[in-house]
Amino acid sequence: MPKPTAVQPRTGAMRATNLFKGFGTRARSAPGDNQPIAEIILTPHSGVRLEILDDFEKSGLVWMWAGDAEGNLIYVSPSAAERLGHAVADLLGRHLTDLFETDPDNPNERSDRSLNFQISARNRITDLIVRLAPSGILEDAPQSWWMICAHPKFDESGQFLGYRGTAKDVTVKYERKVHDKQLAQYDSLTGLANRHRLNKRLDTVLAAYKAAKRHCALMMLDLDRFKHVNDTLGHQAGDELLKQAGDRLKSIVGTKGEIGRLGGDEFEIILPDIDDRGVLGELAGRVIQMLAQPYSIGGERARVGASVGIAIAPYDGLERSDMMKSADMALYAAKNAGRSQL
DSSP states (O other): OOOOOOOOOHHHHHHHHHTTTTTOOEEEOOOTTTSSEEEEOTTTTTTHHHHHHHHHHHHHSSSEEEEOSSSBBEEEHHHHHEEEEEEEHHHTTTHHHHHEEEEOOOOOOOOOOOOOOOHTTOOEEEEEEEEOOOSSSSTSSOOOEEEEEEEEOOOTTOEEEEEEEOOOOOOOOHHHHHHHHHHHHHTTTSSSSSSHHHHHHHHHHHHHHHHHEEEEEEEEEEEETTTHHHHHHHHHHHHHHHHHHHHHHHHHHTTTTEEEETTTTTEEEEEETOHHHHHHHHHHHHHHHHHHOOOEEEEEEEOOOOEEEEEEEETTTTSSHHHHHHHHHHHHHHHTTTTSSO
């Protein structure tokens, strides 16, 4: 049986070979050939194996990394370091959490478990999306998202030696996913939550009341005389007024609740953990007053009013349909009372 031709290992692959064992394989010529079957054994230190690893790293399809028992990097693919804008030497010795963090805004993976927690658990990590940490050595680097996989390595006595893993830049795919989520859950005109997102949010808040007796208020409102703006200044002016109205609502409500546009000139505000009618009345009064201020649109001034209806769980219902019906009835009662009312 002929011996395989020796291939000189490349520098990057030589550094990686002892860290990433298990890539060994066996290649044979196809059965049925007239010549004897040729067999190449790719041992852990084979030049062919190193050649394959080196080519694999340089392809950019995926990069390799390794950490010690404390989570500090002891190896990173040179091409990954280049993508991060640093030399390999700048990254070695740094903790993985100095470079990356889990993304709480990940549409499919909202998790309170930090990257450090997941590393400390010493479990296998599979397809975890992380982003560049906002501070530290990479704080000036353009934001990017990476998918990391890793398995914990132990010695024969069971002592943890660190992680061995791969990383892949998934920035384009991730940003597309975030954009698709934005389209699916947010109003394209105002950037506020759309009806679908509001319904899911209200269901969640009401379920929390049933489990923990938490209160919730629902505020529904629409703009008075909005049709007149559309008819006299045009639909583009009407769209601009809706954007400005949404911005005013955000400035009033802040982090107290979630604001959404149901469609047309109708808005909804979900206010968890609020049931004080005095507080709600004061907030609604500020909403009416702020939305009634003049709007500057294309050199023209437009004025509208706002009517507000309020429902409070559990007094006005514990299901979304009951809460929306109660708030809607209160809204139309306010409009019948003379508009710009609550």
